[in-house]
Amino acid sequence: MAQITVAEVLVLLKEHNLLLESQLSSSSHPFDQIAYNSKLVTDNCLFFCKGNFKSAYLDDARQNGATAYMSEKTYQNAGIPGIIVKNIQKAMSLVSAAFFGFPQDQLPTIAYTGTKGKTTSAYFTKAILDQTYQRKVALSSTINTVVGLKPEDVVKSNLTTPESLDLFTMMRKAADNGMSHLVMEVSSQAYKKNRVYGLHYDVGVFLNISPDHIGRNEHPTFADYLHCKEQLLVNSDVCVLNADGTHLTDIFYTAKATTQPENIFIYGRAGQNQETEFPVDVEYRSLKDSLTENQIQVTARTAKAKQLNIDGVYRIGIPGDYNEGNAVAAAITSALMGAKPTEIAYGLANTTVPGRMEIYQTHDHGTIYVDYAHNYGSLHSVLDFLKKQAPNGKVTVITGSTGDKGIDRREGLGKAINEAADQAYLTTDDPATEDPQQIAKEIAAHIDTSKVATTYIPDRKQAITKAVSESQKGDLVVVAGKGHDQYQKINGKNVPYEGDAAIVKNLVKGL
């Protein structure tokens, strides 16, 4: 049973210079539970007060069995003693790791960060390593969290990277279930909010960065966004970097500050004019990229890369030329964890990722793609790819954009549509407290509507139905932004929604 004593908590906090005051004397009395949500508190619990906290939650926690609290401020009438710390998020992460017995020591971890491709790369990696390690690969991703082999060990995720206490809980379960590795996505918010403070990874991958998540409640500036993402490299033993993205020099020197260059692997597309003074270790070239799959040739260029033993031709079961880079990242990280080329080949050919370039064929109408693209970088990649693949077919996109966050996405989506789509249906996507029609207008402001026929249909299902049923053979229709999400976030509520994939799946039956 997981436990931690008061003395252990205090030593840990002192070691990290986080302790301000303790109203508890250092003792070997253990806490049986730790929690940050008062509703989940049980007997003899150490309760963390963090975030948008109300003192009523502390009363609730005490009534449910909390015997001490930890917080950045003192609550005079708490009725239980407090441990006051400089930074509650950092303290909670450190205490959670210790409470659960440092599960990361039993679970070699591959972590992905990047503006785009984290989920896809994580799924590729899990599919490969599942071959090598008899499916015993745990996963922490935006879509699902996997801690074991039973159906109940797979649950839907709430965040891309969970709160620290939840992350260490899942890692403990995975280790106890005999899982051999963990593949996880690490968002920039996870660093901003210290959800992964103190966690080290065996391999950390920096996929790419482009402006996103900048604004209210997220990152104040691009520099802050980049800084947060780069923390993954500072906390990784081996770093894998993509030469095809921007800011490589900055990213490389961040990695080099804590990692020997022989443990830094750079991969890139052959013939690409990369922004790099560093040699590319693993090069790939596209042999085939079609509307249904890719094929790549991977070649090691340096001595350390040759030791990975991954040279060869690989088929990738998910379309989109940008998935070639995601696949190479997964091949490198899997090889570092012991995967053989046959296992890499199987994993890359057989991975599917819910809501990422899912293909739905019709008999007499167009081909429909359900994809999670919801900013400039991703929508541009998808539309650009499809336009190149079907120069004579019409490319139609159905999309909206979120309210109250990612405001700059509206311009980005409009730009991407303007560059490569022939037709756009603007609709609703998690408008929160905003008016979806106003959001659509802001997207449309960046579209030359004399060139790209643009229509606003508020009901998302109606917009999808119209676009799909009007498409002709050879046309390509992209339903972008929501994938399998089964809700619309409206005025603080998750309003049930069928999901793009479910709607399209039903629609194409009769077409």
Ligand SMILES: CC(=O)N[C@H]1[C@@H](OP(=O)(O)OP(=O)(O)OC[C@H]2O[C@@H](n3ccc(=O)[nH]c3=O)[C@H](O)[C@@H]2O)O[C@H](CO)[C@@H](O)[C@@H]1O[C@H](C)C(=O)N[C@@H](C)C(=O)N[C@H](CCC(=O)O)C(=O)O
């Ligand atoms: C702004 C922000 O980061 N908020 C996160 C934060 O919220 P918070 O700590 O302020 O929590 P809160 O819900 O306001 O409640 C305050 C505290 O009171 C407690 N409480 C509350 C009610 C009660 O009855 N009793 C009680 O004890 C809560 O458990 C909590 O500890 O901690 C919560 C988990 O503990 C997160 O769910 C929440 O993420 C919000 C919802 C969120 O969606 N964040 C997004 C921006 C995010 O992190 N996204 C990234 C992906 C983006 C990317 O790709 O970069 C992600 O990793 O998912």
Ligand SMILES: Nc1ncnc2c1ncn2[C@@H]1O[C@H](COP(=O)(O)OP(=O)(O)OP(=O)(O)O)[C@@H](O)[C@H]1O
């Ligand atoms: N390497 C890439 N470069 C550009 N676009 C990509 C890349 N990989 C995936 N995409 C696009 O981004 C979308 C989201 O991909 P994925 O879920 O793998 O990324 P993510 O980093 O997990 O995204 P998010 O943070 O939005 O959850 C895909 O549906 C696809 O449109």
